[in-house]
Amino acid sequence: MITAFDKRLLNIIQMDLPLVKSPFAILAEKLDTEETIVIERLGALKEQGFIRRMGPFFDSAKLGYVSTLVALEVTEKQVSQVARKINSYYGVTHNYEREGELNLWFTLLSPNLADQDEILDIIRKLDGVVRFINLPSVQKFKVNVQFSLS
Amino acid sequence: MLDDLDRKIIAIMQDEFPLVAEPYREFANKLGISEDELLDKLQQYRQLGKIRKMGAVLRHRKVGYAANALCAWIVPEGRIQEVGQLLSKDALVSHCYSRSSHPDWPYNFYTMLHAHTREQCRVIAQTLAEKSGLEEYTMLFSTREWKKISMQYFRENNK
Numbered sequence: 001m002i003t004a005f006d007k008r009l010l011n012i013i014q015m016d017l018p019l020v021k022s023p024f025a026i027l028a029e030k031l032d033t034e035e036t037i038v039i040e041r042l043g044a045l046k047e048q049g050f051i052r053r054m055g056p057f058f059d060s061a062k063l064g065y066v067s068t069l070v071a072l073e074v075t076e077k078q079v080s081q082v083a084r085k086i087n088s089y090y091g092v093t094h095n096y097e098r099e100g101e102l103n104l105w106f107t108l109l110s111p112n113l114a115d116q117d118e119i120l121d122i123i124r125k126l127d128g129v130v131r132f133i134n135l136p137s138v139q140k141f142k143v144n145v146q147f148s149l150s
Numbered sequence: 151m152l153d154d155l156d157r158k159i160i161a162i163m164q165d166e167f168p169l170v171a172e173p174y175r176e177f178a179n180k181l182g183i184s185e186d187e188l189l190d191k192l193q194q195y196r197q198l199g200k201i202r203k204m205g206a207v208l209r210h211r212k213v214g215y216a217a218n219a220l221c222a223w224i225v226p227e228g229r230i231q232e233v234g235q236l237l238s239k240d241a242l243v244s245h246c247y248s249r250s251s252h253p254d255w256p257y258n259f260y261t262m263l264h265a266h267t268r269e270q271c272r273v274i275a276q277t278l279a280e281k282s283g284l285e286e287y288t289m290l291f292s293t294r295e296w297k298k299i300s301m302q303y304f305r306e307n308n309k
Contacts, residue, residue, distance in 0.1 A: 010213070013206045019192050021172055021185060035171060043169045050212045053300050055167040056192065057203040063152065063303055069249065071258070081163070081243060083296040090306055095297035098290040102255070105220065106288070107249065109301050135249040135260075142238035142246040143202065147213050147264070 007149040012144045060109050066107045066116055071102040071133040078128025089119050159191055161304040215264045219271040222257035224286040233282050237261055242274050
């Protein structure tokens, strides 16, 4: 179960995990509680699967990575096989089947364009891939997954 | 530019964040540098935007946001900046990108929407359409998640 305190804690920690020696003490102060309680509840919330990841989130482009979104039309029979092959690449971070003619969408991060091209060329030629649409980003306006809990 | 130490720090910081009183000390120990040096570096990365967020990301479904839609829009070239600013303000939009369009796929702007139900996703998209005056968009609801991970930067060679 998730308590009102847990929700406050999750709302705060989604926005900031302080870059100081004792970050949980700072959060505890904001929540008017003890450091040990913050640590204990975060452990429980992680355990129960509410928290996917904690720590720094890096800007891929600023680390020198190139990224793209690719939409595929894949024949119904071969979707699973193609999806598994795409999953096997290290820089594939999201891969979803979606409704519509373009039924498989994935994102790929690569250290450089040559590596990206190499992988995209392989995927483009997979059995069952009818259409392949590469949609490299032109400008990023926002990346921030944050859910307000009340 | 990033040097070898930067790459090492970034790689290590993707390990599980220790739930202890002094978590950065544990990372610093693994790296063989002092806690102060690590905190300095991380603060620099944040100032430079290399770290875009320090915090936690939740599992959507666990916290009740079961529906998500990739919403693709057609935005006239001259309006991209303005629309980008406007749509990224909405709290229910998590990702917002302009992208190259394609001869047989005219959509050049993408937002990821999150809500409790698909119906709510449709309402959000409708509201964004009205606010922005954009008329052409399509909602791409997911039917199966094949993969969703956080990227492990600078670990390509020791997967």
